[in-house]
Amino acid sequence: MTEHIGDAELSAAGEVIGDRNIHDRDLGWLKSSDYLVAEVTTPSLGVGYEIGKATEWGKPVLCLYRAAEGRLLSAMIAGSDRVTLKEYQSANELNQIFEHYFRSQ
Amino acid sequence: MTEHIGDAELSAAGEVIGDRNIHDRDLGWLKSSDYLVAEVTTPSLGVGYEIGKATEWGKPVLCLYRAAEGRLLSAMIAGSDRVTLKEYQSANELNQIFEHYFRSQ
Numbered sequence: 001m002t003e004h005i006g007d008a009e010l011s012a013a014g015e016v017i018g019d020r021n022i023h024d025r026d027l028g029w030l031k032s033s034d035y036l037v038a039e040v041t042t043p044s045l046g047v048g049y050e051i052g053k054a055t056e057w058g059k060p061v062l063c064l065y066r067a068a069e070g071r072l073l074s075a076m077i078a079g080s081d082r083v084t085l086k087e088y089q090s091a092n093e094l095n096q097i098f099e100h101y102f103r104s105q
Numbered sequence: 106m107t108e109h110i111g112d113a114e115l116s117a118a119g120e121v122i123g124d125r126n127i128h129d130r131d132l133g134w135l136k137s138s139d140y141l142v143a144e145v146t147t148p149s150l151g152v153g154y155e156i157g158k159a160t161e162w163g164k165p166v167l168c169l170y171r172a173a174e175g176r177l178l179s180a181m182i183a184g185s186d187r188v189t190l191k192e193y194q195s196a197n198e199l200n201q202i203f204e205h206y207f208r209s210q
Contacts, residue, residue: 018184019180019183019184020184020186021184022180022181022184023180023181023183023184023185024184026180026181040150042148043147043148043149043150044148044149044150044153044179045145045148045149045150045152045153045156045178045179045181045182046153046179046180046181046182047150047153048149048150048151048152048153048154048155048156048157049153049154049156049157049179049181049182049185050153050157050181051150051153051154051157052153052154052155052156052157052158052161053157053161056157056158056161056162057161073150074149074150074151074154075124075127075128075131075151076128076131076150076151076154076155077150077151077154078124078128079123079124079125079126079127079128079129080128080154081125
């Protein structure tokens with residue numbers, strides 16, 4: 001998730017900037033960040049793409065996955081040695097996961 | 106799609122090799138290839154991840170997309186200047202798309 005999720009001001013702007021601009025803006029954000037935290041419960045080309053870039057750029061990647069029956073995480077994410085994978089069941093667990101993860105960095 | 110899709114012998118083997126091995130094997134295949142051709146109609150973390158890697162490694166990427174109402178391709182794929190995006194409606198069109206694409210390379 002990028003920081004505009006949940007930001008009322010940014011969401012309200014609702015400007016149409018086009019795919020190329022979205023791509024370049026989001027990769028710019030990724031490039032300037034220290035970590036990538038990705039929610040990977042739902043299949044997504046864009047999230048997979050950013051994880052591919054981040055691991056290539058040497059950024060630590062924390063992936064959050066809500067396991068459920070009949071669902072299987074892609075081996076490209078689960079099997080990447082540059083990805084730390086944390087399973088969770090409810091958003092209440094996230095603070096603890098973040099604390100543990102970032103303290104160990 | 107990797108070459109084991111549709112290969113009866115490879116599929117029949119059905120060996121369990123684990124996520125790390127799948128990841129490393131698939132990235133090895135990608136690294137040794139000249140092009141990546143990716144079907145991007147269905148959201149997929151693994152496909153997005155490989156497109157992220159391939160564009161980072163300077164490989165030409167051809168993405169095939171079956172457009173439909175109510176469906177929108179991720180801007181990270183549609184907006185990448187290292188991706189050639191071709192829309193199609195039926196598999197019959199693919200030969201022509203491949204011929205046109207690879208002749209222009």
